[in-house]
Amino acid sequence: MPGSVSAVRRLAGRRTGRIAVAAVAAIGLVGINAFAGTALAGDRAGRRADLTAVPANDAARGLVYDGLQRRPAGPCGSTLLEVKGTSPVMCTHGPDAPPAGLSVATSVPALAAAAAPAAAQSLAVCEGDGTSGRRVEVLYIHGSTSRYAQYLETFRTLAEGVDTIFNESAKETGGERHVRYVTETVNGACRPVVRDVQIADSALHANDWAPLLNAVKAAGYNRTDRKYLQFVDADVYCGIGGLAGDTRKSDANRSNSGPEYARADNGCWTAGVAAHELGHTLGAVNNNAPNASGYGHCTDEWDVMCYKDGDNVVVRTVCTNRSHDDRLDCNHDDYYSTNPPAGSYLSQYYNVADNLFLIKGTGGNPQPDPNLARSATASASYTSAWESVAAINDGIDPPSSNDTVNPRWGTWPNSGQQWAELTWPAAVSLRRAQVYLFDDNQGIDLPSSWKLQYWTGSAYADVPGASGYPVTANAYITVTFTALTTTRLRVLLQSNGTNSVGLLEVKAFAS
Structure with a gap:
């Protein structure tokens, strides 16, 4: 949902307490x-x-x-x-007109049984x-x-x-x-x-x-x-x-x-x-x-x-x-x-x-994406109905912390401690992450503090040797840490007073 709409909902809540060709030709490469x-x-x-x-x-x-x-x-x-x-x-x-031989008013016939592909x-x-x-x-x-x-x-x-x-x-x-x-x-x-x-x-x-x-x-x-x-x-x-x-x-x-x-x-x-x-x-x-x-x-x-x-x-x-x-x-x-x-x-x-x-396949094939977050599944403690937790690893670089064009993850009206995490189907090796904080100054604000945690196999623990957790708007925050292997990486955020928190993007790297 665009930022203008979600912002209106959040502001409202704050003010009121809550818010016909032949079959073969038709199927062929016309x-x-x-x-x-x-x-x-x-x-x-x-x-x-x-x-x-x-x-x-x-x-x-x-x-x-x-x-x-x-x-x-x-x-x-x-x-x-x-x-x-x-x-x-x-x-x-905009709309395109029909190629020669086709008409909007005439439905293309189904592939004839005799022309149906073999099981192979x-x-x-x-x-x-x-x-x-x-x-x-x-x-x-x-x-x-x-x-x-x-x-x-x-x-x-x-x-x-x-x-x-x-x-x-x-x-x-x-x-x-x-x-x-x-x-x-x-x-x-x-x-x-x-x-x-x-x-x-x-x-x-x-x-x-x-x-x-x-x-x-x-x-x-x-x-x-x-x-x-x-x-x-x-x-x-x-x-x-x-x-x-x-x-x-x-x-x-x-x-x-x-x-x-x-x-x-x-x-x-x-x-x-x-x-x-x-x-x-x-x-x-x-x-x-x-x-x-x-x-x-x-x-x-x-x-x-x-x-x-x-x-x-x-x-x-x-x-x-x-x-x-x-x-x-x-x-x-x-x-x-x-x-x-x-x-x-x-x-x-x-x-x-x-x-x-x-x-x-071959020919001009780019190098594999080093951002391991792209292959993970995102989840969260809570997500506002008009936002999407899938936004945190969709690969879209935000233009600013108040991104009103691309999908975002936000927790309004919830405050306090919130989290979003990435889960991989198999263990990955990590030693660096980048986080882009969401801040629209209308209920979703920068957190008072935040940190990274990983799943040890039985519990969550802070990533070891973290380089620091500055609270910065309008830029990726890079955190390096001691190399670890895990299936889950969590961003834990503490809201600032009664405000809510959110993220625009999380990236994770092996080096």
Whole structure:
């Protein structure tokens, strides 16, 4: 919940005492290049003059802008749109029109039984237990009428097609990348899990994404370590996806965290559309990229993420092989390369190939994250209903102690001694930690004191040889200590009087 809302709740409490194509073509890698931009052209040209203007709807083509707004001074800036009525603030490039051969009004048919994959069908690469860590989770979202049984194999196959697009594109620069899905074993093979999510018909068919997003979040699909690929049984959009617009070349880039959502409605249930919308949630295409359209896409065809999305946008055919319409980043210089040349744009700015929701093989593979906190599970003595303890190890570096944009952990209205801790599935060796304290001066304030403790196997003890525990705002506090091995690291905080305490981030290191 944004800081302004949580602050209002805390202040209130303090004042009152409490607060139709063929099945094979449909399932295949239908490209995104044919997304037509003509309906948006005049409106987007107008937006250059009026920075708060939003395009008019073209519902027949899935270009529905109801529920979207532009706030140049807000976190989405002047080129991205903001989804109204969601918390925290969600940015998007806006809706996309259907590729050639698809229609918002005509549902894609289910994969025919005769064309269904054999039992050996499987993701090329799976990782771990299928649920831990950052994952892309596939959701089938419907109302009172469900076609889950009919389309389950279709959705699995589409998700696997998205993985093919990402990996075949990685191979072009000598690398390997796979989508890290939530997975399960089906007939002895590793397949993407497809969740069956029922919501109210009114939210499903709303000409506004927020009611559906809020219903899905209320159903529990709101984890910070998840990107959600939504196959929605409605005919409102072709596709739409969240886009952070963060250009930082850092694991703290907002594209490396969730929850984030990519949506494809039933007229556009294809791997190409799904890869396009998921690509947005992973950070494509930032507006400072060499061939950026300025509206979240690229202009050098053929490319999954490229198309003419405005009157003033000029599209060039740079990769002349039309088959590259099923691949990412023509010439791999805008948003996706496993081996960007030194001094190139992608060597200096955010590269989707480095996204932490992808399984990284060879080629441009970053060094393992030394921050061991990322692999731990967070818990706490108490968490305010609008805050999240998962925020303490989400990998997002706060801009200040009064961070009103990113998730936080806070304990208002509780005071006294509070704690938050990291738990690992197996013992880790530690000798250094960094802590970023939360302080909004509205009920969540800096603690009077704090310290680190570790689990000895039978009890908690203070970390030995700690370098000190200064109480500092607006910066990471680094504490070194004698090397130890443990499965739990706890931050113990003592509140200042009746105020509450909180944390924005905790990092843990072996050296």
